Amino acid sequence: MLHALSQRFISTSSRLRHTHSRFPPNLSRSFSKPRHIHQTQIISHPSCTTHNEFLDFFEHLLRQCTGHKQCKQVHAQIITTDTSQSEFLAAKLVTAYARSGLIFDAQKFFDTGPVEGRSNLLLWNSILRANVSHGFYEPALKLYDKMTNLGVFGDGFTFPLVIRACAFLDRLKLSKKVHSHVLQMGFQNHLHVVNELIGMYGKLGRMDFARRLFDRMRLRSYVSWNIMVSSYAFNYDCDGATEMFRRMELEGLEPNPVSWTSLLSSHARCGLREETIQLFGMMRVRGVGTTAEVLAVVLSVCADLAVVDKGKMIHGYVIRGGFKDYLFVENALICMYGKCGLVEDADKLFLGMESKNLVSWNALISCYAESGLCDEAFTIFSQLNDHPFMRPNIISWSAVIGGFSYKGRGEESLELFRQMQSIGVMANSVTISSVLSVCAELAVLNLGKEIHGHVVRALMQANILVGNGLVNMYTKCGSFKQGHLVFENIDSKDLISWNTMIAGYGMHGLGENALRIFYQMLESGFKPDNITFIAVLSACSHVG
């Protein structure tokens, strides 16, 4: 009986999608203002007498629910009617809870719900989406396992969600298992599912797999093409992104604003800053509409180049294009002004923002820190620390630790590092490199060794930033042997690794060692820069 009931409900609701609501206009108006929902209104409305009418009514209501109170209210109302047995409404309720960020309420409702609902794919998909969209990837996959064990087969909405969860968990083996599941279930030609698979392999850094799937597609959408361009961008492959973009044009598809955004992002990520700005110009010449995301990319490039006039021009586009209320665009503007040295403009922008997130705070802290105003940076950091519901994260801590370190105020930098550790915020490679540079400046070998121990325990030795920091710290503290050992163990040395090692030997008068490293560097095919030559010359001058 329940099944028949839910069938009827679904058909009613799909009919509603194509026609206008059949509620009287005065009540329809109240739907658009969810704050005016009152229990009495719901239950006493004369037009809701039959099952279907209640069902349509509650669906409509749930769609507009925002916040705990409203969801609970409607939920309570549903329970008082016999629509509470509806599988369809159960799914809608899960979606409503999830949309309001109440994932635990959604999960609780799902867990305590009727067993009959467990065969309802709509409900499974809703709870999966609730989990995936809130970053609960592991639980999402457990749910998928559970539903498979119960003999419920996923559909074209289930698999994209499961694949997405896999992509974020970054486990290739698991991802391949889900991929084979997709094939078993016959979804290898499902556009949405294949797009999601391509994106998954892109996120896992396996562009070979992504490419093979893409090339074998019989039908591609804009999303398929854009996922390829953006996946190449994500993997710092500017050539791959450009090739895809061109191929798109060759096949007669006009790249859309999202394609352009990904192309620009690929250039920005590869450090091709001038080219990014040129591409932005080309985009405008071709009359492609700009997006908030592309403005954020271009602003970040302007920040790196510290080209304030260009940055101010983009600020103009932001205002004219109506993008100024996009939080991430405002954040990019703060950062741009900060990197261009216009801290006051950044501060003014920050103060004028209607809503701020942690990125906004971190951007402002960094502005002050980069300008050498570490006391001001610390003031903002303290304000963030006193915030009612935001806590400084590793980026906030790194910014302020780095700020003091950069200014030569090592003791304060180390004190902040200790405080950070004491409250259990985990240091990452950026934090470690700042602290190591303090150890090098203050020549505190003991602390440096301690940090080295931490690096080993946290499995950060492979990180180039950390490796270079250790080499610098050991050589500056006079421990050449240790420094050289760490240097030798860096798998993919960069220019900075070589320069640090040469300078390390040079400043202590070990000219011959410095020269030997210099020749090894040349043999490895590295092109020395002016810093290399200064280091080599100073090493030689010590020897005479």
Place this chain on the structure above:
DNA sequence: CTAGGGTTAG
């Protein structure tokens, strides 16, 4: 129930 793009720490 409908996928793709973005900003902050070195």
